[in-house]
Every structure is written in structure tokens, then in C-alpha cells.
Amino acid sequence: MAKLAAAPAALETYCGFPAARTRQVDRRLLEEGLLEPGAPFVSVEINEADFTLLLLAVASGAPIPRVGDVTVLLAGAVPNGIDVAVMPDNIRPAKMTAFDVLHGQIWSAARHSDAIVSDLEVVETWPEVVFHLPEGAARFHPAGSLANHWQGSKQRRSTRIPGSAIAHTAKNLFGGK
Template identity: 60%
Template sequence: MANLAATVAAIEKYCGFPAARIRTVAERLLEAKLLEPGAPGVAVVIGPADLALLIFGLASGAPLRAVADRTADLCSCVPDGIDVNVMPEAIRSTQRTAFDVLHDIVWNAAHGDGQLRFDVEVVETFPEVSFRTPDGVARFQPAGSLSGHWQSGKQRCATTIPHSALLLAARNLFSEKN
């Protein structure tokens, strides 16, 4: 577990987001109760799940007034927009969200062998998260969206965070070796 100041420094150093934007996004996520606040006189504690939320909030490119809502939208995206909750229970698989995958990547980078090597691409113009490897791409979109189709009339604008940046930030913050 890390404090907010260490998290801001690690994200700025390894992922390249400005420190002021990181602090403001963290504040908005705290206000929306997506991040758990610290007690009076106690700093906010950031874990791997909180780092995943911050990464989504920062990469979303959303205006600050809407960053918490956009973060929640991105976290709930599912593979190819397929909502398994409408399937009969006998054949329903467990639903994995974009948040689950990013949390696994961060946790594996900090505590595992770091072999979950996915670059994370967050689309700014519509809710979509892509996890990229040299072998292919897994796209996560809101449940019920039409997979493989442009989700907006706007130009697609995205932020890609390389696996190496996530690996270094997570190890710097959460590795027991530090």
C-alpha cells in the first residue's frame, strides 16, 4: 500500500501524466467515493485497485467535472460489449470487466512475475478500453454496445499506457522488495 503522494510521483515519473492532473483526478474520485478517503490526519492509502481506477480516470481524457462518471463507465466495460447477464444461468460464464483485467495487470506487476504484458489503450471519445499484446487485441465496451462498430461520430482519440510503465509504477509502489 502506498500513500497518495508516492502514487502521484510514480504515475508522473513512469506514465507521464502531470502531477497536478493526477492530484485533481484523485480528488474527484475521492469526492465520488470511488477511492476510499483517509481519516482525519491520516493520508489516503492507495492499493492496486485504486491505482487501476486512477489510470482509467487519467487516461479517459474526460473533463474534471465528468471524470468520476467516465471512470465508472470505463471500469464496467465488458469484452466486445457482450452482457452475459442476459444468458441462461446454466451456460453463463463469469463476467470480467475492464477494471478486473487492469487490476490483475497491476497486481501481477507488483506481486507476481509481471508476465501479464498488456498495453492499455483508453479511448477518450467514447467508452472503450483495449488491452494490446503482440498477438492481438481485446476490446472492452459498454454492455449491449455493437461490437466492432464506431461508437461515435467523432474522431477516435485514445491514450495508450505501455506495459513497461504500468510495471515500473506498480513495482515502485507495491512491491515488497522496496
């Protein structure tokens, strides 16, 4: 477990997100109950799952009042917007969300120096998370959305974080302690 207070500095050092913005985002996630608050006079501790939510929230670029809602939407995004819950049981694959993929990569990077972490792209103008690997890109959208259609009337604005930066941040916060 890492201290929440260490996350803004690590995200600023390795990923380039301003620490002041990260502190505002983590405070909002605490207020909305997405991160577990600590006891009085005790620092808030986070695990890899909490850090995954924080990373999605900071990269989303959402305004502070909406950051919790946007984070929940991004974390629950599924591959190509396909809702597997409506499929028949005998052909239904296991449900996988953007949170599951990113959490697995962060958990592996914190424990294994040779873990593969994909580049992460979070779209700000509509809910979309893209994982970039040499083999191609995996796009995650909210269930039911049309993944192959332009999702808005504006230009697509996104933040792309190199996998190496995510791996260094995870190793710094959770590895070897």
C-alpha cells in the same frame, strides 16, 4: 498499501501523466466516493484496486467534473460489449470487466517481476478500453454497445500506455514494501 500522494509522481515518472492533473483527478475520485478517504491528519492509502481506478480515470482524459462517471463506465466495460447476464445459466461464462483484467495485471506486476502486463489503450471520445498483447487486442465496451461499429461522429482519440510503464509503476508503488 501505498500512499495516494505517491501515485501522481509515479504516474508522471513512468507513464508521463502530469502530476497536477493526476492530483485533480484523485481529489475528484475521493469527492465522489470512488476512493476511500483517509482519517483526519492521516494520509490516504491506496491498494491495487484503487490504483486501477486512478489509472483509468487519468487515462480517460475526461473533464474533471465528469471523471467519476467516465471512470465507472470504463471500469465496468465488458469484452465486445456483450452482457453475459442475459445468457442462460448453463452457458454463461464468468463476467469479466476491464477493471478485473487491469487490476489482475497490476496486482501481478507488483508481486512478480516476470508478470505480463499488456499495453493499455483508453479511448477518450467514447467509452472503450483496449488491452494489446502480441496475440491481438481485446476490446472492452459498456454492456449492450455495438463493439464493431464506430461509436461516435468524431475521430477516435485515445491514450496508449505501454505495459512496461504500468508494471514499473505498480512495482514502485506496491512491490517490495
